[in-house]
Amino acid sequence: MVVRQLSPGSDGRPAATRPHRVAVLITDGFIPFELGIPHRIFGIARTPDAHEPLYDVVTCTTREPRAVSSDSDVKVLVEHGPEALETADTVVVPAVxxxxxxxxxxxxxPDMMEALGRIRPGTRIVSICTGALQLAGAGLLDGRTATTHWSYTELMRRLHPRVRVNPDVLYVDDGDILTSAGVAAGIDLCLHLLRRDHGAAIAHDVARRTVVPPHRDGGQAQYIERPVPDADGPGTAATRAWAMERLHEPITLAGMAGHAAMSVRTFTRRFREETGESPGQWLVRRRVDLARGLLEDTDLSVERIAVRCGFGTAQSLRAHMQTTLGVTPTQYRRTFRIPA
Structure with missing residues (x-):
């Protein structure tokens, strides 16, 4: 990719010699961790030969330069107002x-809307975590695929039906607009941008110096906690609770419908209305969730876990975990194993 450069500025330097300008846009309630991510990842990227900065990272606010309050007891004195967005090549909107x-x-x-309106056409826009809700509220994600922290994906779907929300990935690259999942997924996205802009060697060098993996396996689906259905709840909840106790056994659609005292057609419709999934999809996810717990808490072999979760074979478990989480059982255990 050819990185867009700034036009000549007041320093008289031609565009070809200027670092790529990254403007991090914050407002009151920003989260300090997310603010630090682009400064750290882009700020230490250097050319391999002359060790010159590849990016110029500045922080700006939606109004005049001022002290901006975070979500904690930290305030940041921001020296740039929204005018900094007019000369940015990439704009990053962290979480609030x-x-x-x-x-x-x-x-x-309104102040965020006005600030976003200052961004030049063609400028790359990036959100970290719930920053995606700010972009969606401004209409920038309409008709696009995007993500945000897994606990806000349903809210985003409800508030912004024109956005194609992907709840399972760490980030979405939609060309000139990129969105990331919760918190540390902003690191994954910034490293992705380094790879996109300057290749894997630069990204790997920054990852090594930051002591983070240059690429994480899977998506945020592996971090989601899924609630257990209420056995006394309405509709298909009792049948879902019944199935959760029998995941190691063969469970058929007809058997689930019979337990709910419904026809297969009615049960399938009600099930999808209540869960957003077909009974088969739901069963696979619950069995994968059970496997996740066993991989975290036990030393059982993958083969035994596959049997206990109703997948039958290790090959089947691997295939379903790869499809659902984007990682194999071994990769998942290596990341989440709880020490004895």
Whole structure:
């Protein structure tokens, strides 16, 4: 990829010699961790020969330069206002604490809207975690595929039906707009941008110096906690709870419908309405969840875990985990194994 460069600025340097300008846009309630990610990842990237900075990273706010409050007891004195967005090649919108119209009505606040309106056409826009809700509220994600923290994906779907929300991935690269999942997934996305801009060697060098993996296996689906259905709940909840106790056994659609005292057709329709999945999809996910727990908490072999989860064979378990989580059982255990 050819990285877009700034036009000549007040320093008189031609565009070809200027580092790629990254503007990190924050407002009150920003989360300090997410603010630090682009500064760290882009800020230490250097050319392999002359060790010159590849990026110029600045922080700006939605209004005049001022002290901006975080979600904790930290304030940051920001020296740039929204005018910095007018000369940016990449704009990063980090997460903010969970309040305001972006989280309640799906509307981005006026000062953020005005700031985003200053971005030049063709500028790359990136969100970290719930920053995607700010972009969605501004209409920037309409008709696009995007992601955010897994605990907000359903909210994003509800508030922004025109956005194609992918809840399972660590980040989505949609060309000029990129979104990342929760918190540390912002690191994955920034490293991806380094690879896209300058190749794997630069990205790997930054990852080594930051002491993070240059690429993580799988997506955020492997980090999602899934609730256990209430056996006394309405509709198909009792049947789902019944099935959860028998995941090691063969479970058929007809058997589930019979337990719910419904026809297969009615049961399937009600099930999808309540869970958003078909009974077969739901069963696979629950069996994968059971396998996740056994991989984390026990030393059982993959073969024995496959039997206990109803997959029958290690090959079947590997295939379903790869499809559902993007990782193999061995990769998952290596990441999440709880020491004895």
């Amino acid at each position: 604490r969970e309040h305001g119209p972006a989280f309640t009505s799906g509307v981005t606040e």
